[in-house]
Amino acid sequence: MVVGIDVLSRLYRYLTPSEALKILIEGLGRREYLIDVRRALGKVLAEDVYSPIDRPWTNLSHVDGFAVHSKDTLGATSTSPIKLRVIEGVDPRNAHEYSLKNGEAVFVETGYPIPKGADAVIPVEAVKVVDNYILVYSSVKPGFNVTPRAGDIGRGKLVARKGTIITPALQKLMIDLGIRNVKVYDNPKVVIIGVGDELVDEVIPPTTSKIPNSSTYMVKGILNYYGANIVKTMILPDDPERLVNEIKELANNVDVVITIGGVSMGPRDYTWISLKEKLGVAKCFRGLRIQPGRATSGLRIGNSVVVNMPGLPQSTLASLVFILLPLINYLRGIGPYIKLPYTIAVNRRKIEIKKYPSFHRIRYVTLENKNAEIIAETDSYYVSPIALTDGFTIIPPGKTIVDENEKIKVYHLPPVHEIPHLEILR
Amino acid sequence: MVVGIDVLSRLYRYLTPSEALKILIEGLGRREYLIDVRRALGKVLAEDVYSPIDRPWTNLSHVDGFAVHSKDTLGATSTSPIKLRVIEGVDPRNAHEYSLKNGEAVFVETGYPIPKGADAVIPVEAVKVVDNYILVYSSVKPGFNVTPRAGDIGRGKLVARKGTIITPALQKLMIDLGIRNVKVYDNPKVVIIGVGDELVDEVIPPTTSKIPNSSTYMVKGILNYYGANIVKTMILPDDPERLVNEIKELANNVDVVITIGGVSMGPRDYTWISLKEKLGVAKCFRGLRIQPGRATSGLRIGNSVVVNMPGLPQSTLASLVFILLPLINYLRGIGPYIKLPYTIAVNRRKIEIKKYPSFHRIRYVTLENKNAEIIAETDSYYVSPIALTDGFTIIPPGKTIVDENEKIKVYHLPPVHEIPHLEILR
Incomplete structure (x- = not known):
């Protein structure tokens, strides 16, 4: 033989x-090991992470403008403005060292702490400056244009659970919270x-x-x-x-x-x-x-x-x-599973499973005009279906027919920078 | 002042x-510059690429089995098999050097060329070997288990257009076609x-x-x-x-x-x-x-x-x-645009646009139970909405209300390895 x-x-x-x-x-x-958070992009957390601080650490101004007592603005209108005295010589970056008295206004910068006692900030473009006074043309509520202490995240609050992938945005958040090192999976x-x-x-x-x-x-x-x-x-x-x-x-x-x-x-x-x-x-x-x-x-x-x-x-x-x-x-600390982005599409050509109906099947799909066309059955030696289609559908075990006009999920396997026929932001 | x-x-x-x-x-x-295709992953083609060859370059066997003349199997049944003579001494990797005569069968390996004249391959597990004959129990059609020359892609055919990102699968295809260098954008x-x-x-x-x-x-x-x-x-x-x-x-x-x-x-x-x-x-x-x-x-x-x-x-x-x-x-040779994967979700909380209604808006969204919850309007100083939500929706200019229960698109910004509530393959 x-x-x-x-x-x-x-x-x-x-x-x-x-x-x-x-x-x-x-x-x-x-x-698992400890890593500098600045090198941790894409790694997976091996521990729950909690915020060590309040963010922001104190009340901040959300705009460039004048910090005031909101109650001083009660009754202000466009025809009958209220006059507040501008305190000069206060460093806008150290305005929190100043204690604001009734009837006063202090210039503050975006992202910097407001003076003690102040509870609102009126944008610079909303007031008129006359001598060393500002004219305020409408009343404001407490907290107006103030980013309150711990408003973003409070001390001790859960930031991310074990098993979370460190995305660019999560990396930034942890840096902003002063978290130097995190435990991640290798x-x-x-x-x-x-x-x-x-x-x-x-x-x-x-x-x-x-x-x-x-x-x-x-x-x-x-x-x-x-x-x-x-x-x-x-x-x-x-x-x-x-x-x-x-x-x-x-x-x-x-x-x-x-x-x-x-x-x-x-x-x-x-x-x-x-x-x-x-x-x-x-x-x-x-x-x-x-x-x-x-x-x-x-x-x-x-x-x-x-x-x-x-x-x-x-x-x-x-x-x-x-x-x-x-x-x-x-x-790497997640699965044992995989999640893939997908597009819902309409199947164009009936698929019949003849061999191995109890198996999971992958079939390659070309998307067209927001519908989907299932390409003809292909030889597994072929590479072009993998390289030149938009993704694949998965036919679950036991399903032997995918009908024409049936809705299917077309999965996209990353790295994929462009997925045809998804929303286009122009 | x-x-x-x-x-x-x-x-x-x-x-x-x-x-x-x-x-x-x-x-x-x-x-633009020329690059070795093996280092071109993720680059964008600066030229249309055509196949320099037929793939496969000749008729190949799709299985381990016996190459035959399909017409020799006419009339074979499970009760009345047809007997074909096995030609011994033919190297299964060089079977294409042999010219198959009527009534003969030659063993070939998966992915290797079939003998001259043969037009079908019967899998090894479908025949019975008796002495130096095989017994064939059903007739086969021309092309059975044969991967035909140029079946994957023909010489001169467009492989990928200028502006295409080289994915891992496209990179493989170009290597398989013997394309050594490609012109890409820097x-x-x-x-x-x-x-x-x-x-x-x-x-x-x-x-x-x-x-x-x-x-x-x-x-x-x-x-x-x-x-x-x-x-x-x-x-x-x-x-x-x-x-x-x-x-x-x-x-x-x-x-x-x-x-x-x-x-x-x-x-x-x-x-x-x-x-x-x-x-x-x-x-x-x-x-x-x-x-x-x-x-x-x-x-x-x-x-x-x-x-x-x-x-x-x-x-x-x-x-x-x-x-x-x-x-x-x-x-890098694509848009001036961006395409993002998205999830269709149901808005949970009414959104009203009060300022700048003629602007595009981004609002962060947390997905729950395949619905979406729009989180409360947040201060743009805050990082947690960016880091801890599942994506964002874009409210186009002119739209001032997004109603409760209205369908919205939640965009995911790569690199995203896991998109919650998308299909999970377990």
Whole structure:
């Protein structure tokens, strides 16, 4: 016989993504450390953060204008203004050192504390200055143009919960509250290995003997956005001995080892089977209830996770969405899940699921005129649907028909800077 | 008099964002260069890209299995299989060198070319091997399990238009097509200057005399995501002479100079007026029809753009959304516009616009149970609405009431890794 495959030992026993993730992350540790808040953008909080101060720390003026006692303005009208005496020589930046008396007004600047006793600020453009008096043309209420102490956030109040991603705005808020360091989760260290004798790290037109190792770039680009720390990318030939030795070594030093390719039923598809048998791995799964991507497999080696992604590009991407991104999210202190922005669209062409109806499906979608057109079923070898469509829809297990005119969700996988047909701000 | 302001020369003449952008970008050049496609992630194409090859370059097998003549399988059934002779000694990776004759079958591997003459591949698990024959139990059509030449993309076909952002998937596709270098736009060089005597580059609780320069971090974090190349951040005191000299020098070397603060009507709000007068700038605007952020101003100095953002945080962010992001998008080869992901939500609390009804408004929103709650009108000094809400809605000019239960769009400003209440993939 030409081919001698020990089929039984390689057979898929398809699990749902959540069953597979449970095997991979059970008892898996996460690293935490203190970091200067100015370098913490994109990290995930490993502790609840509370405000150490009142913000603002005292009553501030919201405008450039005159701080007054509001009750002094009672009865002021455009025809019968009230006259208040301007106290000269008060530094507008230190006006809080002055105690305002009845009938007085003091010039203050935006964002600076108001004088003691003052409870309102009249904008400079709303008054008329005559000699050392101002004329006020309408009455104001207490608190007018005053930003009150603790109005933004009070001392001891919760700022952000453990598990929150530090966005640029949250980073700013924590700096404004004088929070110097925060405890965050360390980004997971990841190695990506392209597996196959034919792979080369060059940009060349593919041939029978040489294919560029391009999927590594796609996986790296997406994982980077999700906070993975890609410490290395490499190519390994179809050599089970070498593969096992390299991965065993890497698993001691990184959190996640990703292999792409060599997970199918062919005679050279050693990746998963060699690891399982030669390392005697107990925590593992072989096959996922997703399509494309059902050959996705994985193992736990100590405190590291190995995910074996299939090599056909659409399968690789599905594997990334259902297993890798939830796993990375878990390791960096969020998930084990993934949230994606989506567009609601109208399905243009009926989809029928014939094989594997109990699987999750990814189908690529092109959006048009605020409706959606599902493109024809494509070969998972093809890259153009991934690169040239606007996103994908997910057909849940058990659903075998998506009708014409049915509403579907089209998911967009970041990094996405432009999502066609979303609102345009011009 | 306490304050001596030349009010007239400082007065706002509010323009719409698109009017202001037109002044800033008219005749503005963009830099292009050739880059190795492997380093081009996130760049914008400065040329249309066409495929130099057919992908795949020949007919490939989609499975591990036996390449056959489909017509040889006519009439095969589960009870009456057809017998085909397996040609041994053919390298499955070089099967295309073999010419298949009638009645023959050759083992081929996934992703490798099929023999000459073959037009279908039967998966290994669908046949029974007996001696050097296979038994085929159902007839197959031409093209079965064959990935045809040019099926993914044909030679000469448009891959991506000028102005397209290179996503991880597009990068992979171009590598797969053997496209080594692409012409892209250079990322705009940006300097961010915090203006104010009180600013310090430390994380401290704010006081009357010292405030951390925190907005620079927020602006930098967001602009980085949008492809700005932040070459420098700095703090300058309220010294018009120094400000003008520094900005004049910077404008020779970078594309965009951003100042934050010092644009209001106070006596120390020199930023815009000093530049306009001391440099005799003609292309400029003073004030935007947006709220918050109406103090936003800008100037063109040669081939550089200076944007003066207001310093109150909510104003800074509005200014960023309506002017800075469209400007950066323009410079890197896309808009002068910005597209943001959004969630449709139901407004919980009536909003009434009292001042500036002809302005665009930003209002922060917290999403709950797939509805939206508009938080109470807030002071633009406050940071917590920016940091702790889920996004913002934009109320267009002329709209003065947003009713309870009215549908609104809640925009999410990237980088956003998690958008609450969007679909969760578990």
